[in-house]
Structures are given as C-alpha cells and as structure tokens.
Amino acid sequence: FATPAMAxxxxxxxxxxxxxxxxxxxxLIADIIKRFEQKGYKxxxxxxxxxxxxxxxxxxxxxxxxxxxxxxxxxxxxxxxxAMVWEGQEVIKFSRNMIGATNPLASAPGTIRGDxxxxxxxxxxxxxxxxxxxxxxxxxxxxxxxxxxxxxxxxAWTYE
Ligand code: IDP
Numbered sequence: 465f466a467t468p469a470m471a472x473x474x475x476x477x478x479x480x481x482x483x484x485x486x487x488x489x490x491x492l493i494a495d496i497i498k499r500f501e502q503k504g505y506k507x508x509x510x511x512x513x514x515x516x517x518x519x520x521x522x523x524x525x526x527x528x529x530x531x532x533x534x535x536x537x538x539x540x541x542x543x544x545x546x547a548m549v550w551e552g553q554e555v556i557k558f559s560r561n562m563i564g565a566t567n568p569l570a571s572a573p574g575t576i577r578g579d580x581x582x583x584x585x586x587x588x589x590x591x592x593x594x595x596x597x598x599x600x601x602x603x604x605x606x607x608x609x610x611x612x613x614x615x616x617x618x619x620a621w622t623y624e
Contacts, residue, residue: 475623478508478549479556479592480601485543487588488512492580493546496589499562499576500550504622509549509602509611517541522604532585539585547605553623556598559591 483496500507515523520540527533550559564571568581568588581587592598602611 475553475619476551477553477555477595477598478551478602479559479598480590480605481548481550481559481592482590482605483546483548484540484586484588484590485545486586487580488544488546490580490588492588495580496576497548500548500559503552503558503562504619505550505552505555505559506616506619507548508551508613509547509606511547511606511610512544513547514544515541519604523601535585549602549606549611556592556595560593563589563591 481500483493487493487496497507517537520537521528523540524533524536527536530536562576564575564577566577566587567584568577568586571578571581573579576589577587592601
C-alpha cells in the first residue's frame, strides 16, 4: 500500500514541450494542452513568445549541418510559440508517443501529429527526445524561477 506522498518519488521527470508557430496559428493550443492534462501530467512552466533566431538555432543545434536547418530555424522564429515544461512519470518517453512520428503522415491517428498535421515542416509540436535533451532545452527556454513548484491534489488519483 502506497500513500500519495510516497508515490511522488518517480513523478518528477520533466520534458520540454513546445507548440510550434503552425500549432499556435491553427488554434491548437487548448487541444494540445488538454491531452497532457488529461493524461495526468503537471504543467509547471508555460509562456508565449516569438523566439529570436539565435534561440531557435540553439534549440535545434543538433541539426546545424542538415540541409533543412535554415528553413527550420526561420520557421520556428517566424511566429509565436507556446513553450512549456510538463512533469510526471516517464513524461519524456510518453510525450513522444503522444506526439507521434516526425513525419505527421507516418504518425498514428490518435497522436498529436497524426491527428493535426500533414507536412514534415509543419508538424505542430516539439517534445524532448531524452533526459539529456530535456535538461538542455528546459535550461535554454526557462529560468528556474519560471518553473512552479506545487502539488496537484489530483495526483493522488493519478498515481497509486
Ligand atoms: P522531432 O521533432 O520528431 O524530434 P527531429 O529529427 O529532431 O524530429 O527534427 C526536428 C524538426 O525538424 C522536425 O520536427 C521537423 O519539423 C524538422 N525536420 C526533421 N527532418 C526533416 C526533413 O527531413 N525535412 C524537413 N524538415 C525536417
């Protein structure tokens, strides 16, 4: 028998999730946030911003040598994005499952990209792909004081 307090030990994993400019322009913010909330994850950071090109380049630095890099960076800094940090058990891996494959046409129906996207370059959302990426991306987009520490009473009903 585990009390809710005991159960929180594994629930602190964090992922950086971003609704890209296409997702914002297509009014998908609420639908996307709703999926993470309904899954049982906790929103601990959120902001709307038009990323500077430098920030977009830093975010996608692993793709700097790829032919699509400039297009990708220009697109990300072309409009408002919603940058978020979500917390919960296995949130990194599970978010990637919720998001779907990089190519929306290869994403299963029911995933965010599978339900909302068509094209590679307009695939609606970003989610960290590993613990290392999550830590790097959260530090890049958020100051530590922008991340809220609070208890969600609902968690006692989400986690055993
Ligand atoms: P991910 O977003 O699923 O983690 P990554 O391989 O990290 O995929 O690529 C970052 C973003 O770059 C993708 O979300 C997509 O928008 C874009 N991208 C990736 N590969 C291609 C490509 O081959 N052509 C055009 N855009 C691409």
